[in-house]
Amino acid sequence: MAQTFAGVPLATLVEKALGARGHSYSPYSKFRVGSALVTKDGTVYTGCNVENASYGGAICAERTSMVKAVSEGHRDFVAIAVATDLTETFGTPCGICRQFMSEFGTDLVVILVKPSGDVQQHTLKQLLPLAFGPSDL
Template identity: 50%
Template structure:
């Protein structure tokens, strides 16, 4: 799938965002290895820490359907620069995405910056860091 098609799906997902507090809608579209696209939007809550970002919604939807092999992610928001994921999303992404997976960040003008997971979160905390055997 071309990155512009994935960005289009993220833009569509952004329209479903529930953002009564921040007024900052974000959309994400996650392409799996079998060609399925999972979309997500940010969902806020009056108790702010309970909100969930678009990227994590898309990832969690895919994982809950048994999909664990991913190829690309597109994230978009109405920002001047291509929207960067927050730190929490980057950590979740690093759990499920290979280091060389491409992530397309887009803005309101459909300008896209493409990075690999390792560029987005270098030296991330990984499951193997929890191995206390040595």
């Protein structure tokens, strides 16, 4: 039986993340990233990285999909697939994205996706041990 996240098949998340990567606006780094975020109710939000000439104004794919979901009223997330152009290794979320995602819980499943569709899974807790979060305030 195929793995699912809130009823959404893993294959669907991989496909959506790879597709979202195609919308990337990355004229400076040429490093395309796409994401597909699943909410607790099974809604999927996609995102891509959007760069800016000031560099600091760029936003990563993971944050794009989370901001879209939060702006629609979602706060409970199950999994996020992140697709990059890397072929030899799996691209992981940057530190800012890990911190941003931890705001909503560290049990989130993070699915890393290569262009071939190969995947690797981690929890956010594994990628960001000893996270600083809302309970620390």
